[in-house]
Structures are given as structure tokens and as C-alpha cells.
Amino acid sequence: MTSLRLEHIVKDYDGPGGRQPALRDISLEVGDGEALAIVGPSGCGKSTLLKVVAGLEFPTHGRIYYGDLDMTEIKPQDRGVGMVFQDYALYPAMKSKGNLAYYFEHHAYTHEQMEERVRRTAELMGVDFQHLLGRFPETLSGGEQQRVAIARCIVRDPTIFLMDEPIVNLDAKRREQTRIEIKKLLRTFRVTTLYVTHDQQEAIFMGDRLAVMRAGRIEQVGSFDDLYYAPVNLFVATFIGSPPLTVLPAALSEGRLHIAGQSWPLPEELAGHLPSGPLRLGVRAEHWLRDQPDGLPLEISHSERIPTERIALVHGHWLGQRVIVSLPLEEADDSRGLQRLRPDWEQLLYFAADDEHLLYSPGPPALF
Numbered sequence: 400m401t402s403l404r405l406e407h408i409v410k411d412y413d414g415p416g417g418r419q420p421a422l423r424d425i426s427l428e429v430g431d432g433e434a435l436a437i438v439g440p441s442g443c444g445k446s447t448l449l450k451v452v453a454g455l456e457f458p459t460h461g462r463i464y465y466g467d468l469d470m471t472e473i474k475p476q477d478r479g480v481g482m483v484f485q486d487y488a489l490y491p492a493m494k495s496k497g498n499l500a501y502y503f504e505h506h507a508y509t510h511e512q513m514e515e516r517v518r519r520t521a522e523l524m525g526v527d528f529q530h531l532l533g534r535f536p537e538t539l540s541g542g543e544q545q546r547v548a549i550a551r552c553i554v555r556d557p558t559i560f561l562m563d564e565p566i567v568n569l570d571a572k573r574r575e576q577t578r579i580e581i582k583k584l585l586r587t588f589r590v591t592t593l594y595v596t597h598d599q600q601e602a603i604f605m606g607d608r609l610a611v612m613r614a615g616r617i618e619q620v621g622s623f624d625d626l627y628y629a630p631v632n633l634f635v636a637t638f639i640g641s642p643p644l645t646v647l648p649a650a651l652s653e654g655r656l657h658i659a660g661q662s663w664p665l666p667e668e669l670a671g672h673l674p675s676g677p678l679r680l681g682v683r684a685e686h687w688l689r690d691q692p693d694g695l696p697l698e699i700s701h702s703e704r705i706p707t708e709r710i711a712l713v714h715g716h717w718l719g720q721r722v723i724v725s726l727p728l729e730e731a732d733d734s735r736g737l738q739r740l741r742p743d744w745e746q747l748l749y750f751a752a753d754d755e756h757l758l759y760s761p762g763p764p765a766l767f
């Protein structure tokens with residue numbers, strides 16, 4: 400096991416219009432045994448980052464360290480990484496056991512050592528894994544194939560585990576089960592892991608920390624609370640969280656906040672954190688106050704009931720802007736309070752209007 404450190408990684412690909420940067424100066428540290436989930440929009444460089452760590456692609460600039468060892472020039476087969484992709488890539492002509500044993504048959508291990516490693520891994524994979532060992536991949540479901548693919552990585556005792564959307568091709572039920580299994584395995588083996596997914600919930604579940612990427616850069620690394628309550632910029636704030644953040648253009652002057660021709664006094668202490676001039680407000684669905692004397696009406700478009708979370712999401716327009724407001728489910732049918740609605744100024748995220756960096760956030764709520 401080892402930690403992982405990337406220093407100023409740049410990766411350019413040759414494209415039709417010349418060199419295309421896929422990774423632009425990425426520096427990152429992942430602790431020994433830590434799982435880092437990587438999220439970001441399509442094409443932002445998540446898979447390229449994994450390939451560079453694995454050695455399947457070499458960086459144009461920058462260095463990669465496993466612990467203190469500089470791995471930048473080392474061939475992929477000598478890095479000892481375990482990789483799991485969305486397509487399971489099992490050897491179809493071998494039963495599951497053969498898939499697990501293949502590595503040992505081609506390296507200096509005795510038959511007994513191989514048997515022992517496969518037996519121990521199967522044991523760790525859980526009670527019902529044993530019966531998969533005698534079957535060919537084509538007879539296994541997607542979830543079962545993915546479990547075999549993961550076991551095939553684990554049996555080799557990888558230094559680093561790289562997973563690229565490993566459960567994206569499974570149906571919803573299998574995805575749920577497999578994600579719990581993977582999480583258990585990560586806990587059991589404590590292998591340093593990079594886990595790429597486009598699914599935020601999966602990232603939160605799998606990662607000890609999350610990294611948000613955009614256009615070849617890492618925008619922010621942190622816990623879910625760091626990203627949700629103190630995002631470094633508007634991109635991270637809109638990417639993290641569901642339902643999406645409402646963004647309202649606004650301006651501050653002489654302690655008053657102006658939005659679409661209306662204005663409100665800001666609490667003095669809050670105004671003290673903010674520069675005068677244009678701003679962007681980030682309003683989460685739960686950051687609205689109803690029934691306020693200085694509130695304004697919400698024009699309701701539709702409501703979405705989410706009984707599992709005991710809330711309803713009311714979609715509509717407020718001061719001509721599209722907004723989403725979260726209500727307790729039992730109050731969802733009572734829209735009177737929505738006639739006098741305004742954001743809870745002290746809960747909002749405040750961003751610069753130009754480069755959209757965070758100006759102020761109240762941080763995570765104190766629990767007690």
C-alpha cells in the first residue's frame with residue numbers, strides 16, 4: 400500500500416487542430432488507504448487522469464509518485480495498479496477462477512500460492528462469491544462479472560486501485576448492491592483508490608474525499624461538506640448538490656442587496672464580508688424563508704414530491720428568475736407562505752460576478 404502524489408501533471412493529446420490539453424497542471428495527494436472520488440462533466444479529463452496514474456498514458460509534463468517512488472517513467476505492468484473499468488474486460492475463455500489465477504500463472508508463484516491467494520480473496524469477497532468461480536463470464540450477470548473483475552484486481556494485492564465508472568452499466572438495483580460491496584472491499588483492504596464517477600451520490604458514498612474537475616483542472620478537493628458549504632467557486636457550487644443551486648444576479652450598495660429592481664437591507668455583519676458592486680447569489684432549495692413581511696410572491700410552475708426525503712420541491716419564478724424551493728412534505732399543499740418569499744440572506748453563498756470565486760459562505764451548519 401502506498402500514498403499517491405501528482406505534481407503539476409499536464410497531458411496534451413494530438414488533435415486535428417493541433418495539441419489539445421486534456422490535463423492542465425494537476426497536483427494532488429491521496430493518502431495511504433484513502434479513497435478519492437473524482438467527479439466532473441464529460442470530457443473534463445477524469446479517465447485521462449486515471450490512465451496517467453496507471454501508466455497507460457505518459458504525462459507531457461509533471462511527475463507521479465507512489466509513496467516516495469517516482470513512477471513517471473515506469474511501465475504500467477510494473478506499477479502494480481489494479482484497474483476496473485465500466486466494461487468488465489474478463490478473459491471470456493476462462494472461468495472466473497482462471498481469471499483470478501491468470502496473473503499468478505504468468506508470474507513466479509507456485510500452484511499452492513496461487514490457490515491460497517484465490518481462496519483468501521474469494522473468502523473476502525463474501526459468502527456467495529465462491530459459486531461464481533466455476534462459471535464462465537458469459538454466464539454471469541453484469542454485477543457478477545464486475546465482482547469477478549474487482550476480485551481479479553484484489554487478488555494481486557494492488558498498490559493503487561483505479562476504478563473508472565465501474566458500476567455505470569448495471570441496472571439500478573445491481574448498482575446499489577455492487578456499490579455497497581465495493582465500499583466494503585475498500586474498507587477491508589484500505590487500498591489507496593481513485594474512483595471516477597459522474598454520479599454525485601456514488602462519489603459521496605465511495606470517496607473519503609471528493610475532487611471536482613473542470614476542463615483538465617481540479618477545481619477543489621475536500622469532504623462533501625467542504626464542497627457543499629464552502630465551494631471555491633460557482634462551478635463547484637452548481638456541480639455539487641441536488642436539486643441544483645439557483646443563481647441570482649445581484650448587486651450590493653450601501654448595505655442593501657439589489658435583485659431585479661428590488662432591494663433589501665443585508666444584516667450588517669454579513670454586508671461587512673462583501674464588497675460593493677455586482678455579485679452572484681447561490682441559493683440552495685432549502686435556503687428560502689416563507690411568510691416574510693418583506694417577501695415577494697413565487698409564481699409556481701410545478702411541484703415535485705420526494706416522500707423518501709419528506710420534502711417537496713416547488714419549481715417556479717421569483718422576480719422573473721427560475722428558482723427551486725424545498726418545503727417540508729406536510730406543508731407542500733399550503734402555498735400561502737410562498738406569496739411572501741425571500742432568500743435567507745445569512746445562509747446564501749456569495750460569488751464574485753466576474754470570475755465567480757466565493758466571496759462568502761456561512762460554512763457548514765453547527766449541529767448543536
Ligand SMILES: Nc1ncnc2c1ncn2[C@@H]1O[C@H](COP(=O)(O)OP(=O)(O)OP(=O)(O)O)[C@@H](O)[C@H]1O
Nearest residue numbers: 412413414421440441442443444445446447448597
Ligand atoms: N486518445 C486520445 N486522443 C485525443 N484526445 C483524447 C484522447 N483521449 C481523450 N481525449 C480528449 O481528452 C479530453 C479528456 O477526455 P477524458 O476521456 O479523460 O474525459 P472524461 O472526463 O473521462 O470524460 P467522460 O466522463 O465523458 O468519460 C477530451 O476532450 C477527450 O476528447
